[in-house]
Amino acid sequence: MxxxxxxxxxxxxxxxxxxxxxxxxxxxxxxxxxxxxxxxxxxxxxxxxxxxxxxxxxxxxEAILLDLARRWLAAFPEVIQKRIDAPRPTNRAEFRQEVRKLFIDTSKLYLDNAGLMPVIEAISGNADLRPIQNEYDEQIIALYAAWLRHVNPALESDTASRLGELMMEVGHVCRLVGLRKTRKAFDLIEDDVETMWLALVTPHLALS
Missing domain, CATH: 1.10.10.60 (Homeodomain-like)
Structure with a gap:
């Protein structure tokens, strides 16, 4: 290490x-x-x-690429925080708009840094390096949970964290799959992930 x-x-x-x-x-x-x-x-x-x-x-x-990977991982909290800082959506249509904004920002991070994905995957598979990604994963999950509770303050913390973890893991894995395909396929997979996210979290958000 x-x-x-x-x-x-x-x-x-x-x-x-x-x-x-x-x-x-x-x-x-x-x-x-x-x-x-x-x-x-x-x-x-x-x-x-x-x-x-x-x-x-x-x-x-390798050390240079690892530092780049750290910077890439560190970009996600700021992107999610923007949605927490935005006005609370009051209905499903407004929430869908917020999700769309998040997907635009996070998709750009993946597309602009596609060459780093082998480094990210190597971190995940290396027992010595995995704690680096775990640190950011925990922060991202906590922010997703905070975002969901921003939308629905009555949402229980455990439920928000569980949903946040699923949002992070599903989004990351599907985007890695998309990056191995054409840009058109990536965009279609992005739409599928967005649909899955909305189906997963909307019932928990008490939106009309």
Whole structure:
């Protein structure tokens, strides 16, 4: 696990900008290359840095991709929080609009970062790395539960958490399936997931 951790955390603005350049370059390359992971040399060239500069912060390309995966996972709480901060929907039509907004935002995160999905799946299958994803999973489930209770304050916490976990797991697995297919197939699967979500949670939300 240590070999996949950054060598040092940026403490100054210049160092932080350097790390951002490295991660931005790696992200662009993962989007361009699809399932092929970029080499450290390619990342350095795209960032306009020497390979030595890369190694000051990361021991290998896997550590860079892991840091990218962390940033990807960290984007979801903010997206869900936007729905919690929105005015409470008062009927099913308004709730469907809120779900649609959430799907637009989260789908973009998957589509823009499709090249990272092998890294995400590798984290899930690695006993040493799985705690990284678990930490974010728990946060995402809690936010989904908070969103449902925002819509229906009378909803019991245990029920909201159970529904939140199903929303997260079903959405993630189905999107991974969709990313392996055409964009049209991805969009159809997204519509199917949205339909399943609505069927799952609407009876618990006391909406007219």
């Amino acid at each position: 240590a070999a996949l951790e950054p060598r040092k955390q940026p403490r100054q603005q210049r160092s932080s900008q350097m790390v951002d350049r490295i991660l931005d370059a790696a992200l662009v390359l993962t989007r361009e290359q699809g399932t092929r992971t970029p080499t450290t040399l390619a990342i350095a060239r795209r960032a306009g840095l020497s390979v030595g500069s890369i190694y000051q912060y990361y021991p290998n390309k």
